[in-house]
Amino acid sequence: MSIQQTQAELIAEFDGMNDWRDRYRRIIEIGRALEPFPEEHRLDENIVKGCQNTVYLHGELSDDGTVHFWAESEAAIVRGLVAMLVRAYSGHSPDAIISTSPDFITKLGLTENLTMNRANGLASMVKKMKFYALGYKAIASR
Helix, strand or coil, X not given: CCHHHHHHHHXXXXXXXXXXXXXXHHHHHHXXXXXXXXXXXXXXXXXXXXXXCCEEEEEEECXXXXXXXXXXECCHHHHHHHHHHHHHHCCECHHXXXXXXXXXXXXXXXXXXXXXXXXXXXXHHHHHHHHHHHHHHHHHCC
C-alpha cells in the first residue's frame, strides 16, 4: 500500500466524526496500536526536538531498502499523532517518504484543531522522519 493510500485510509477512519472529542478518542486508539518502542533506542538523539511532550522516534533502513520507524510518547494524543505518521511512512522507500507530504494532517483539520505546541511538535515529527529518509537515501546512493 502506498503512502497516499495509507493516508486515504486514515482519513476514512475519521469520516462522519464531526465532534473533535470523537476524533481525539480515535487518535488515542490509534496510538494504543503503536508497536512497542525498542529500549535500546530510547536515547537522547532519538528525542524529537520541538515537541512539548517527550517523543522518541527512531528509523532504520531495512534490507529491502525501506525505512521502518518506531515511536513513543507518554502523552496519549501525541502518541496517536506519531502513530499515524509511523503508519503512513513506515515500510516505504526513502524517496517515497521524502516526496510525499503528510496531506492527511491538513485534510483531517489537525493543524487547526491542535494547540500550537502540538501542531509544531507534529511538524517536528514529520521533519525528523524525512531527515531519516534523506540520510538513508544518501547512504544508498554511495
